[in-house]
Amino acid sequence: MTVQENQAEELLHRFRQGDVRALARALTLVESGHPVGQELLKRLRGQARAKVVGITGSPGAGKSTLTDRLILEARKRGERVGVLAVDPSSPFTGGAILGDRIRMMRHHQDPGVYIRSLASRGALGGLAGATVAALALLEAFGFDRIFVETVGVGQSEVDIARVADTTLLVLTPAAGDAVQAFKAGVMEIADLFAVNKFDLPGGERIIQELKSALELAPPRPGGWHPPIYPTVAATGEGVEALFEGLEAHYQHLVAHGLLEAHRLERARFEVESVIQEWGRKRTQGAGDLVARVARGELSPEEAALALLDPKTHP
Ligand SMILES: Nc1nc2c(ncn2[C@@H]2O[C@H](COP(=O)(O)OP(=O)(O)OP(=O)(O)O)[C@@H](O)[C@H]2O)c(=O)[nH]1
Ligand SMILES: [Mg+2]
Structure with missing residues (x-):
């Protein structure tokens, strides 16, 4: 050994x-x-399975506060809960992660809850790869449900919809939030919507806008219709209904045999992340090749193939 x-x-x-x-x-x-x-x-890897819920939305939408409340709901039902808070913006412990820790602090004494922040890019597949790997570890540890909080939607570094079984998009009545969601194409990837900060004015309008947009969206696998939940994470209002919605979506996946497709997509995402990170790292250390591309002596494809050749990079 x-x-x-x-x-x-x-x-x-x-x-x-x-x-x-x-x-x-x-x-x-x-x-x-x-x-x-x-x-x-x-x-x-692959020995256990949890219900994986991705929670995404713009900065400050209330993702951590909502996650804190969802943990309570899961605990009420006797589930063991893992949480990954992914922060692509800060290389180490930045402000956002500190905020996450504080907002979910009350669970620290509960042995049925484990909360972890991720910000490192050291892993083979970068932050995305690290997130999926951490997820695999939490699953193997035996958690029943895992929440993964990521900032940003659409082109986010961690493409949460490809990793999670269920994707929840958190919007707020703040001006432009819904419009941005449509632009980023997340209408297609979110399985459920929470209109959080419903105590602020404008919530009803966002719901109406979402409903109209969803009518035009392409049909989902198994005929799923993404529901919209008004929530006030700050007080917990609406969170129980939202939790039941998450569970309903999971049961929908089970009933229609869709879980396996999600797992395959996660594995595909993981492999892609490793290739992408390899490419990035090797390109950084290949000044000569890059210079030859710049001079027109090599095509980018030729340089890429040379970089990925196992004979030069075992
Ligand atoms: N009025 C109101 N404020 C809320 C609500 N939910 C969360 N907040 C506040 O919104 C702020 C941001 O909440 P967070 O839970 O940290 O939001 P987040 O989306 O996790 O933020 P990042 O992780 O930094 O992107 C905090 O000051 C919360 O107290 C709500 O339902 N109503
Ligand atoms: Mg947060």
């Missing part, structure tokens, strides 16, 4: 016993792209 296999073995043992510190250590190893983390993932 190599040293790495040995270390992985020892960690795996504690992980399987449900040791939360082993989970935390495993997540750190995976996040930083450490070989022991890779080894662990290989052994744990």
Whole structure:
């Protein structure tokens, strides 16, 4: 056995016993792209399944506050809950993550809840790859439900709709929020909508706009009609109905045999993320090749093929 296999073995043992510190250590190893983390993932992947809910929306829409309330609903039903707060904007612990921690603080004493922030780009597939890998670890640890909070919609680095079983888009009555959602094409990817901050004026109008837009949207697999929930995350109003909506969507996936397609899409996304990150890293270290492309001596395709050739990069 190599040293790495040995270390992985020892960690795996504690992980399987449900040791939360082993989970935390495993997540750190995976996040930083450490070989022991890779080894662990290989052994744990695909063994368990959680209901994975992606929560996305513009900055400050109330995603963390809403997640905090959804955790309560899940706990009421006896579910064990994992949370990943993904922050593409800050390389280390930035302001947003601090905010996430504070907003979900009350769950820290609850052994049925585990909350983790991710911001590193050290993993093989960048932040996107790290997110999916962390998700696999949380699933293997045995959580029943996992919430993944990501900022931004559409062209986000972590394409949450390809990773989650259920995608919830959080909008607010703030001017332009709905319009932006239409532009970014998220009408097609969101399975449910929450119009949060419904205590502020303009909520009804957003709901009407959403309804009209959804009438024009293409039909969904299995004939799913994305529901819209008014919520006030700050007080918890509307959150129970929203949680039931999440559950209904999951049951829809089960009833129509759609879960497997989601898992395949997640794996596809993961492979793509690794290729993309490889390409980015190798291109950074290939000044000569890039210069030749700039001079017109090589086509970008020829340079890319040379970079990805295993003979030059084992
Ligand atoms: N009025 C009102 N304010 C809310 C509501 N929900 C959240 N907020 C406030 O909105 C602000 C942002 O909430 P967060 O939960 O941090 O929002 P977020 O979407 O997670 O923000 P980022 O992670 O930074 O993108 C906080 O000051 C919340 O207290 C709501 O229903 N009504
Ligand atoms: Mg947040």
